[in-house]
Amino acid sequence: MSTQTSVPDSPAGPAPQQAAAGGSRLGAAAGAVRRWWFAPVPGSRIAWVRALVYLFVPYDILVITQDVKGTAALPGEFYQPTMLARWLHLPTPTPGIADTLQWVLLIAAPLAATGRFHRSLGFLVAGAFTWWQLINMGYGKVDHDHFALVIAVWVLPTAGRARFRDDTPSEAATWTLRCMQVAAISTYSLAAWAKIRESGWGWASGATLLWAIERRGTPFGKWFLDHPDLLRLSQWVVFFAELCSPAILFLRRWWLAAALVFWLGFHLMTWLLVGIHFLPTVICLTAFVPWEKFRAGLGGLARRSQAAVPAPGR
Amino acid sequence: MTSAPAPARSLSAFQRWWRGLAAALGIALIVHGSLLGNDDQFPFAPMSMFAFRTDPNGNIDAHYLEADTDAGTRIKVPMSRNGAGMGRAELEGQLLKIIADPALLQNIADTQRRLQPGLPHYTHVYVMRDRTVLRDGAKDHTVTEQLADWAVR
Known part of the structure; x- marks a missing residue:
């Protein structure tokens, strides 16, 4: 597409001196992309996110996707394997x-949460969890709440050793967290695209939320059946927020916090209205959190309260 | 533990290279899945939950199973692993297949018998539909219909 084929494709090297003005702009862009994916962040973030994700896995398979055990007991005619399952020649679930998958995950995931044998245990969890999800999605219905979590279990084992109290900056940590962030945000932004693709720009003016509440609404949700205008307004808000969600990848500090709180509120509302919580995606939003600052904040609070004991009167 | 900041743990050129490639490939797959793909490409499938539009003057259908039991009762089959062995979404995903060949409902009864040996067994299974008719984006009335049934062998 571009005529600037002379720009070398070297993600790690500096922009070439001899490049023309356009080339150096391209080089600057490449540098910005490289920094976005690799500028080191405190490795302790991985320890937090790893613990949260791997402790979430048992909850996921025992509560959220527990139906896998029942569907695996159905006769083979009901199994409609998805492409990846066919490609890997995975056997019809029994x-x-x-x-076996459940026990592997129940043992390996909590162990992986400790950070020990992070690579071997991590990839074991990744394989078993992905297989579990392929069974979960192999009976006629595919959900998209698990996309980011499936990505998370595959990228976490590459992040290297990490400890809660070790803030040594790490480039591998940045890449892993960025992958999780992109996966979580894709879940939102591509959901807006799916609405446009399937329903056109008129999705938000329809009655989809009413449909969801009528079919599976909670008692709280059913109250909204008498307020269809409020439901339609909510559809516009959600659609707009999904369209704008990629901006979250470039927000910092309070703006980032505000955006995350908005999405947590969104998931809380869908849970209260129709019992859909998207926790597997929410858990991946933890990749946005600067966990080391919480520890510093807590430590500072503890030191101040200790200091306040011997010298109470300022 | 020292308080001096440790030097960053860097990646080699190769380690960056494969990570960059993997990220590009992952993004390409999920974008392709969303632009052109379908559910078959899970995990790189379109994010299409609730992407359909419900016509404010259309219908809302909810499908479920009912069953006569050998205890002489007619019950709603619990749509979970302990009842039908499948959820409502799975039932609706397979609905056309089941209506074309109601004998598939035999499996539901067999699964229930295996999963709940202590509870009354199904003697007749029905596929039911509640259709809620909308007017101007609000509920108007609901019609219940039977779509298929199967006498359990």
Whole structure:
């Protein structure tokens, strides 16, 4: 597409001196992309996110996707394997396969949460969890709440050793966290695209939320059935927020915090209205959090309260 | 633990290279899945939950299973692993297949018998539909219909 084929494709090197003005602009852009993916962040963030994700996995398979055990007991005619499952020649699910995967995950994921053998245990969890999800999505319905989590379990084992109290900056940590962020934000932004693709720009003026509440609404949600205008307004807000969501990848500090609080509020509302919580995506939003600052804040608070004991009167 | 900041843990050119490639490939897959793909490409499938538009003057259909039991009762089959072994979404995903061949409902009864040996067994299984008719984006009335049934062998 571009005529500037002379620009070398070297992600790690500086922009070439001899490049023309356009070339150096391209080089600057490449540098910005490289910094975005690799500028080191405190490695302790990985320790936090790793613990949260791997402790979430048992909850996911025991509560959120527990139906896998039942569907695996159904006769094979009901199994409609998705492309990846066919490609990998995964066998038709049986109760034995589901039990084995569940036990592997129940043992390996909490161990991986400790950060020990992070690579081997991490990839074991990644493989078993992905298989579990392929069974979960293999009976006629595919959800998109698990996309970011499936990506997370594959990128976490590459982040290297990490400890809660070790803030040594790490480039591998940045890449892992960025992958999780992109996956979580894709879940939102591509949901807006899916609405446009499937329903055109008129999605927000329809009655989809009413449909969801009528079919599976909570008692709280059913109250909104008498307020269809409020439901339509909510659809516009959600659609707009999904369209704008990629901006979150470039926000900092309070703006970032505000955006995350908005999405947490969104998930809380859908849970209260129709019992859909998207926790597997929410858990990946933890990749945005500067966890080391919380520890510093807590430590500072503890030191101040200790200092306040011997010298109470300022 | 020292208080001096440690030097950053850097990646080699190769380690960056494969990570960059993997990220580009992942983004390409999910964007392709969303632009042109379908559910079959999970995990790189379109984010299409609730992407359909419900016509404010259309219908809202909810499908479920009912069953006569050998205890002489007619019950709503619990749509979970302990009832039908499948959820409502799975039922609706397979609906056309089941209506074309109601014998598939035999499996539901067999699964229930296996999962709940202590509870009354199904003797007849029905596929039911509640259709809520909308007017100007609000509920108007609801019609219940039977779409298929199967006498359990």
